[in-house]
Amino acid sequence: MIQFITHSNERYDHVEGAKLALQGGCRWIQLRMKDAMEIDFLRAAKKIRRLCDEYHATFILDDHVEWVGLTGADGVHLGKNDMPVDEARKILG
Template identity: 65%
Template sequence: MEKLQFITHFTERYSYVDSARMALEGGCRWIQLRMKDATEKELESAALQVKDLCDVYNATFIIDDNVMMTKRVGADGVHLGRNDMPVDEARKILGADFIIGGTANTFEDICRLAEQGADYIGCGPFRFTST
């Protein structure tokens, strides 16, 4: 697993997919598609595009929050926030071959995620969110 994960974002000029493409072109090989306010349809469309890009660049592709979308589009894994499904429940749905990571803001969060079997722990916040 790579040590640096790029978390997608958008601006007035660049879409989530554009940000993933630029990170991949710059050498990053671990992408998290994070689209908090997207509809399922918007997320699926972007996820399929980012998955194709990650396949071309032989990069790991993670989807934020959405276990079922991860399975549906064949992403490499899912990143779960504090208010999302517990890691052990996601593991039952996805199986052992998927990467499951989680966000930790406290030492207690780190211990909980480790106990549940998270493959990686993202320490945050990247920026403060209520989720």
């Protein structure tokens, strides 16, 4: 399975990029907005969640365990410098 990790550039924002990836057949999207303000992250996450539902795709957040329930994400990606997995499991249930 191919995973698309969102990014923005002069042509596309995170949501538009995710939509293009989904239209192209990708069924696994990771929202990665490292330096975004919370409101911007959550706004993009909710839009991408709806797109992933429409395309029957998995939706993952990068780093933000605390926002999985709030956004309806399917899970979270944790890197080696992020929260320990056992701590994330306690938060997610």
